[in-house]
Amino acid sequence: MGNFKTYIDKNKERFLNELFELLRIPSISANSENDPDIKIAANSIKKHLLKLGLNNCEICETDGHPIVYGEKIIDQNLPTILVYGHYDVQPVDPLDLWDQEPFQPYIKKTEIHPEGAIFARGACDDKGQMFMHIKALEVMMQDSGLPCNVKFMIEGEEEVGSDNLEIFVKNNKNKLSNDIILVSDTGMINKTTPSITTGLRGLSYMEVELTGANRDLHSGHYGGTVANPINILSKMIASLHDSNNKITIPGFYNKVSEASNDERKEISSIPFNLDEFKKSIGINAEHGETGYSTIERQSIRPALDVNGIWGGYTKEGSKTVLPNKANAKISMRLVPGQNWREISKLFTKHIKNITPKTVSVKVTEHHGGEPYVAPTNTVGFKAASNAYEDVFNLKPIPTKDGGSIPIIALFEKELESKSILMGFGLDSDAIHSPNEHFGVSNFLLGIETISKFYHHFTKLSKG
Amino acid sequence: MGNFKTYIDKNKERFLNELFELLRIPSISANSENDPDIKIAANSIKKHLLKLGLNNCEICETDGHPIVYGEKIIDQNLPTILVYGHYDVQPVDPLDLWDQEPFQPYIKKTEIHPEGAIFARGACDDKGQMFMHIKALEVMMQDSGLPCNVKFMIEGEEEVGSDNLEIFVKNNKNKLSNDIILVSDTGMINKTTPSITTGLRGLSYMEVELTGANRDLHSGHYGGTVANPINILSKMIASLHDSNNKITIPGFYNKVSEASNDERKEISSIPFNLDEFKKSIGINAEHGETGYSTIERQSIRPALDVNGIWGGYTKEGSKTVLPNKANAKISMRLVPGQNWREISKLFTKHIKNITPKTVSVKVTEHHGGEPYVAPTNTVGFKAASNAYEDVFNLKPIPTKDGGSIPIIALFEKELESKSILMGFGLDSDAIHSPNEHFGVSNFLLGIETISKFYHHFTKLSKG
Numbered sequence: 001m002g003n004f005k006t007y008i009d010k011n012k013e014r015f016l017n018e019l020f021e022l023l024r025i026p027s028i029s030a031n032s033e034n035d036p037d038i039k040i041a042a043n044s045i046k047k048h049l050l051k052l053g054l055n056n057c058e059i060c061e062t063d064g065h066p067i068v069y070g071e072k073i074i075d076q077n078l079p080t081i082l083v084y085g086h087y088d089v090q091p092v093d094p095l096d097l098w099d100q101e102p103f104q105p106y107i108k109k110t111e112i113h114p115e116g117a118i119f120a121r122g123a124c125d126d127k128g129q130m131f132m133h134i135k136a137l138e139v140m141m142q143d144s145g146l147p148c149n150v151k152f153m154i155e156g157e158e159e160v161g162s163d164n165l166e167i168f169v170k171n172n173k174n175k176l177s178n179d180i181i182l183v184s185d186t187g188m189i190n191k192t193t194p195s196i197t198t199g200l201r202g203l204s205y206m207e208v209e210l211t212g213a214n215r216d217l218h219s220g221h222y223g224g225t226v227a228n229p230i231n232i233l234s235k236m237i238a239s240l241h242d243s244n245n246k247i248t249i250p251g252f253y254n255k256v257s258e259a260s261n262d263e264r265k266e267i268s269s270i271p272f273n274l275d276e277f278k279k280s281i282g283i284n285a286e287h288g289e290t291g292y293s294t295i296e297r298q299s300i301r302p303a304l305d306v307n308g309i310w311g312g313y314t315k316e317g318s319k320t321v322l323p324n325k326a327n328a329k330i331s332m333r334l335v336p337g338q339n340w341r342e343i344s345k346l347f348t349k350h351i352k353n354i355t356p357k358t359v360s361v362k363v364t365e366h367h368g369g370e371p372y373v374a375p376t377n378t379v380g381f382k383a384a385s386n387a388y389e390d391v392f393n394l395k396p397i398p399t400k401d402g403g404s405i406p407i408i409a410l411f412e413k414e415l416e417s418k419s420i421l422m423g424f425g426l427d428s429d430a431i432h433s434p435n436e437h438f439g440v441s442n443f444l445l446g447i448e449t450i451s452k453f454y455h456h457f458t459k460l461s462k463g
Numbered sequence: 464m465g466n467f468k469t470y471i472d473k474n475k476e477r478f479l480n481e482l483f484e485l486l487r488i489p490s491i492s493a494n495s496e497n498d499p500d501i502k503i504a505a506n507s508i509k510k511h512l513l514k515l516g517l518n519n520c521e522i523c524e525t526d527g528h529p530i531v532y533g534e535k536i537i538d539q540n541l542p543t544i545l546v547y548g549h550y551d552v553q554p555v556d557p558l559d560l561w562d563q564e565p566f567q568p569y570i571k572k573t574e575i576h577p578e579g580a581i582f583a584r585g586a587c588d589d590k591g592q593m594f595m596h597i598k599a600l601e602v603m604m605q606d607s608g609l610p611c612n613v614k615f616m617i618e619g620e621e622e623v624g625s626d627n628l629e630i631f632v633k634n635n636k637n638k639l640s641n642d643i644i645l646v647s648d649t650g651m652i653n654k655t656t657p658s659i660t661t662g663l664r665g666l667s668y669m670e671v672e673l674t675g676a677n678r679d680l681h682s683g684h685y686g687g688t689v690a691n692p693i694n695i696l697s698k699m700i701a702s703l704h705d706s707n708n709k710i711t712i713p714g715f716y717n718k719v720s721e722a723s724n725d726e727r728k729e730i731s732s733i734p735f736n737l738d739e740f741k742k743s744i745g746i747n748a749e750h751g752e753t754g755y756s757t758i759e760r761q762s763i764r765p766a767l768d769v770n771g772i773w774g775g776y777t778k779e780g781s782k783t784v785l786p787n788k789a790n791a792k793i794s795m796r797l798v799p800g801q802n803w804r805e806i807s808k809l810f811t812k813h814i815k816n817i818t819p820k821t822v823s824v825k826v827t828e829h830h831g832g833e834p835y836v837a838p839t840n841t842v843g844f845k846a847a848s849n850a851y852e853d854v855f856n857l858k859p860i861p862t863k864d865g866g867s868i869p870i871i872a873l874f875e876k877e878l879e880s881k882s883i884l885m886g887f888g889l890d891s892d893a894i895h896s897p898n899e900h901f902g903v904s905n906f907l908l909g910i911e912t913i914s915k916f917y918h919h920f921t922k923l924s925k926g
Contacts, residue, residue: 030778030779030782031780091776091778093776093778159782159783187684203683207781214744215744215893215896216557216895216896217744217895218895218896219768219770219895220664220867221864223664223766223767223768223794223796224761224865225749225766226750226751227746227750230791231703234696234697234769235697235701237694238697238701238702239701241698281676281680283675283676283677283690284823285690285819285821286688287690297687298684298686302687305686306694308776308777308782308784309697309772310772311769312769312770312772313770313771314773314790314792315493315494315554316493317494317623318624318668318670319553319554319622319895320553320666320668320794321553321771321896327777329782331682331783333682333686356748357747357748358747366781401684402687402688403684403783427684432679434679435678
């Protein structure tokens with residue numbers, strides 16, 4: 001195993017330029033107007049894989065956005081790593097809160113990234129992190145070559161639920177067969193504390209629409225006589241949490257695996273400073289379920305949030321309207337034990353139950369995914385741990401992530417292999433937010449760590 | 464007093480064409496982008512007044528949108544009628560619910576208006592009704608001439624609170640001196656039952672903005688640990704009504720004049736069919752303050768409605784964002800006894816009191832106006848009653864309107880004269896809503912009734 005660092009340092013500028021090119025493509029999967037950009041991004045990934053000499057490179061069409069596939073099988077007796085990532089990105093609203101154009105990447109120093117960070121939508125989630133895997137292949141090939149087989153599967157619908165990847169995986173079990181799945185779409189504890197994500201929350205993303213009268217009404221002539229869907233929706237949303245901030249949907253907690261004392265003790269040992277957390281996002285007081293710490297609330301406890309709400313007149317000035325519709329996008333983060341389709345059903349049933357007869361309701365399921373847990377006693381985990389130790393001189397801490405990568409639980413079920421979640425992003429990187437960024441050193445250390453992983457994994461698998 | 468009807472019938476097409484021209488101007492006072500259209504509308508009104516031979520016609524500039532003034536003083540010893548109306552209109556959102564372009568007027572028959580109705584934003588509120596007064600002048604002039612003096616004051620900020628008209632009135636008391644103010648900006652009970660509005664609710668229109676974190680957050684990483692401003696705002700809005708749909712703001716009802724048994728008895732005698740009401744707006748069940756009838760709730764009781772709410776991701780698809788802001792436009796309709804500035808203060812204080820420390824709040828006052836009551840034993844009321852009887856062969860019923868014309872209470876205070884609210888719109892005309900319209904016969908009968916009023920008022924004032 002050679003000195004990857006020297007090669008990375010020497011080619012750093014080019015690596016960044018290549019990533020910038022990818023970041024300039026506004027491949028927002030949620031907006032159909034960006035469909036052409038999705039295709040451009042998929043093609044760009046394919047070109048990178050071809051250039052690295054991967055075989056069977058193809059753009060696999062789906063009913064939605066395409067999946068890019070490529071592989072390099074050097075020896076059937078060697079282990080196979082399946083790399084998963086996504087080239088699609090989150091929408092950019094609210095656009096006016098970005099310091100610069102979200103698809104015009106640039107580097108700026110920050111307090112946390114004094115060496116500079118890459119600012120752009122997708123810089124961290126997931127173009128930047130996915131691209132580390134492409135560059136790690138190049139690094140290994142320029143050195144002693146790949147130590148094992150590799151397959152790449154990069155999708156374009158992660159931010160909208162990976163529905164078509166699910167079908168693709170089910171239909172291509174042989175093609176995708178592997179010994180370990182490697183994913184960089186999570187974070188590390190802080191700039192100097194590496195971590196491996198061993199748990200992910202599940203997700204159920206729903207939409208509720210209330211309709212009152214057959215048209216918007218004048219709030220003077222009708223105010224006080226007709227149910228206002230916004231007032232009603234507010235009341236319904238308010239009722240979804242009790243005074244302890246527990247979710248009130250009947251049956252919601254029935255199957256939640258309660259954390260053991262040991263597990264809670266382990267969590268409390270993770271370096272976490274509540275004051276720093278509050279400072280980093282500018283809040284005066286934390287908020288959440290009574291009886292749990294902030295780090296527990298964001299990892300081992302479920303949550304329910306309104307992701308968007310709209311109704312009536314929302315522009316400049318005033319309009320005395322009593323609107324006839326109110327809408328909300330509401331999502332729930334789930335923990336082991338909970339099944340997202342079951343939770344979606346419980347949600348739908350409950351919302352219908354609490355809708356008063358003065359309005360009608362429509363509940364729509366957007367998408368979802370199961371929670372995920374990974375053991376720490378596997379070859380994959382040990383190889384990752386060694387790789388981090390090589391690069392960071394520190395053993396990584398196993399952590400549970402509050403986010404969801406819906407497809408990870410499915411991989412386990414369909415491909416019968418575990419995923420190693422080697423994330424290099426930071427909480428402060430503002431993924432899904434304006435001014436998303438990714439530390440330049442995180443990007444480069446990521447490439448190095450991934451390259452090391454291939455060697456450790458091959459070695460430990462043989463042993 | 465001649466046969467106005469013949470002249471009106473003969474010139475009907477031209478009257479409608481002239482109104483259509485006015486309706487084509489998108490003079491939305493709430494949108495600054497329509498400022499040029501506001502000026503075009505004001506100029507158009509001025510031209511009409513000039514053409515009728517009114518004197519001292521001018522466009523009076525204000526800090527906001529201009530006021531159009533014109534007068535015809537034929538004899539200082541005769542009474543003077545001040546006509547008030549507005550040329551500005553409500554915004555048109557949601558645009559996709561209009562059957563045709565809101566500023567491309569057209570005539571279509573409806574169940575309620577079998578002779579046809581004029582469809583356009585402003586058709587009824589208030590361009591159509593205001594224009595009846597301009598055409599009534601023409602009708603009288605083509606007949607035996609004006610029987611008394613007239614002053615016109617047509618403003619462009621009624622839909623955004625008439626702030627600058629207030630200043631104009633205070634600064635021009637002599638110029639505006641009059642014996643009666645005539646306004647058509649209200650409705651009649653139904654197509655065949657004329658009514659005179661003897662009460663208007665007041666208004667306090669507020670906006671609330673909650674801010675949580677310093678940026679939008681990823682709902683996976685932060686969900687469950689940080690206050691979500693939308694969830695908090697929903698809770699706050701929900702708490703503004705109790706289980707009897709009474710408003711919970713402390714002190715809100717303190718000064719409300721409770722209706723006497725006689726007044727409630729009088730209200731219950733107004734022809735009102737709850738089933739027809741429900742059918743007309745397509746609702747299954749009415750909603751409102753316990754202990755009051757629908758017609759009471761919309762006239763003599765105050766109300767609180769959210770007119771608009773927004774926050775987070777509101778477009779197509781899904782975005783797993785925990786937003787850092789949530790906003791609502793909330794307005795209250797007020798009844799005699801309540802003072803709008805006092806209510807705005809109580810609202811602001813209460814909202815601040817119930818905001819948890821996990822978020823910060825900003826409360827803004829948009830505008831407001833006092834409630835209004837008019838006696839029925841005045842010369843003005845009698846003259847109006849006679850005019851309606853001449854045209855409809857029915858005595859008009861005095862009614863209280865749930866809407867607000869904030870300036871009417873101010874006129875009484877500053878100009879020391881009462882307003883006669885001769886409205887010809889119907890509840891079903893969808894003012895402030897998509898597909899606003901105004902019955903062609905309502906428009907024509909309005910012109911005739913107004914013309915008759917001048918003669919009755921002059922005669923009764925002399926007597």
